[in-house]
Amino acid sequence: NAGVTQTPKFQVLKTGQSMTLQCAQDMNHEYMSWYRQDPGMGLRLIHYSVGAGITDQGEVPNGYNVSRSTTEDFPLRLLSAAPSQTSVYFCASRLLGQGGRYGYTFGSGTRLTVV
Amino acid sequence: EDQVTQSPEALRLQEGESSSLNCSYTVSGLRGLFWYRQDPGKGPEFLFTLYSAGEEKEKERLKATLTKKESFLHITAPKPEDSATYLCAVQTSGGSNYKLTFGKGTLLTVNP
Numbered sequence: 001n002a003g004v005t006q007t008p009k010f011q012v013l014k015t016g017q018s019m020t021l022q023c024a025q026d027m028n029h030e031y032m033s034w035y036r037q038d039p040g041m042g043l044r045l046i047h048y049s050v051g052a053g054i055t056d057q058g059e060v061p062n063g064y065n066v067s068r069s070t071t072e073d074f075p076l077r078l079l080s081a082a083p084s085q086t087s088v089y090f091c092a093s094r095l096l097g098q099g100g101r102y103g104y105t106f107g108s109g110t111r112l113t114v115v
Numbered sequence: 116e117d118q119v120t121q122s123p124e125a126l127r128l129q130e131g132e133s134s135s136l137n138c139s140y141t142v143s144g145l146r147g148l149f150w151y152r153q154d155p156g157k158g159p160e161f162l163f164t165l166y167s168a169g170e171e172k173e174k175e176r177l178k179a180t181l182t183k184k185e186s187f188l189h190i191t192a193p194k195p196e197d198s199a200t201y202l203c204a205v206q207t208s209g210g211s212n213y214k215l216t217f218g219k220g221t222l223l224t225v226n227p
Contacts (some may be wrong), residue, residue, distance in 0.1 A: 004158075031213055033213070033214075035215075040219065041219065042119065042202075042204075042216070042217030042218055042219050042220070043159075043202070043204075043215070043217040044217075045214045045215070048213065048214070050213070058214060059214070090158050090159070092158075092215075094213070096213075099146075099147065099164075099166070100146070100147045100149065100164050100206060100213075101164050102161070102164075103149055103151075103161030103162075103164055104149070104161065104215065105161065106151075106158035106159045106160070106161075107158050108156075108157055108158045109156075109157070109158050
């Protein structure tokens with residue numbers, strides 16, 4: 001049981017480049033989400049999905065796109081990378097209907113640097 | 116706007132020296148309060164979910180409690196392997212996005 005798998009672990013981009021951060025889970029969780037973690041700030045929600053074909057914006061969505069074609073995968077796309085998007089990105093998933101009693105399962109993160 | 120404040124920002128303990136971490140929150144309808152542990156370079160690891168004032172949960176040397184305004188994570192006789200950043204997060208009843216609002220965390224260092 002792999003849990004939540006994120007790839008790549010590290011990435012350096014030039015300003016203006018695009019890329020996709022991958023997230024996959026094998027726990028049949030309906031809910032998947034992307035957070036970013038910056039020094040001195042709490043984790044902040046970027047986008048989330050409550051099931052295949054359903055996505056919505058979180059707190060800091062600008063500059064990011066998501067799609068959810070399967071239950072397992074929830075990729076995050078950076079359209080035109082900016083230095084302000086330098087951060088550590090975490091994917092998190094959970095079962096719905098359980099009241100969160102099992103928490104949200106986080107991946108190990110992708111450390112992105114935009115130069 | 117939902118707010119979560121954790122204190123202290125950093126805490127250094129000697130092995131065996133018990134203490135508590137604080138998480139105070141201002142939210143419009145609490146659905147759940149979550150505690151996570153985060154080791155350097157890794158993702159947050161789930162510890163507890165608390166739902167209502169008076170609730171307590173325990174796991175090894177950790178005990179989490181909840182009041183109407185704050186939560187405490189009590190660490191009894193800590194060991195060096197308890198060193199980590201402890202994160203508190205709340206999920207509120209407003210909206211349907213299952214969003215977690217996180218505090219900035221408390222960095223705990225336990226010296227042998």
